[in-house]
Amino acid sequence: MPNDTINTIMTRYTCRSFTDRIPSDDDLQIIAKAAIAAPSGMNRQLWRVIVVKNRALIDEMETEGMKVLQTMADKAIYERIMSRGGKLFYNAPCVIVVPIAKTEPAGAELFDCGILSENIALAATSLGIDSCICGLMAFSFAGDKGAEFKSKLGFPEGYEIGIGVLLGYATEQGKPHELDMDKLSFIE
């Protein structure tokens, strides 16, 4: 690889099986700072970055997310997670919750969330920490316990769950996805 940055981008992959080992506080500080170094539209930074290591709370959020998925009319996502072992958070010992405020034009905040979560994933990879960007974490907030979780995590008024990122160490090292070169065009 031409340099460490490109190497980090090319070696990141989604981890779906974590050991119990928790990343160090020093590493989590670096990752959290990398998150908020992300660019945002008009530099609005309408986000929060909440690093959670509390196992009981993580388990509670996971259980609630699975409950919500199970009660949905379309069971496709629930069955997909069940086929992967039934764990929405794959035993991750640390989760980063990213609340975000709505913007105008509607939906623009999702770009900010996406970029921020990739900063987290890349910073983690560079430190030897595995990650999974977890859009499905939204379901933990979609049921009866949504308000309780928002309060426990300290969401500011008007903020909703944007994205989650799971962090930890893989039980078995995975591989990045194959690059589909057909998606690339170069026009001269």
Ligand SMILES: Cc1cc2nc3c(=O)[nH]c(=O)nc-3n(C[C@H](O)[C@H](O)[C@H](O)COP(=O)(O)O)c2cc1C
């Ligand atoms: C916005 C976003 C949300 C995602 N949500 C989930 C999720 O909830 N659960 C999961 O297992 N993977 C999730 N992923 C991971 C993707 O499935 C993964 O990036 C994709 O399969 C490509 O694999 P790779 O990351 O190993 O290259 C998400 C990825 C993105 C970018």
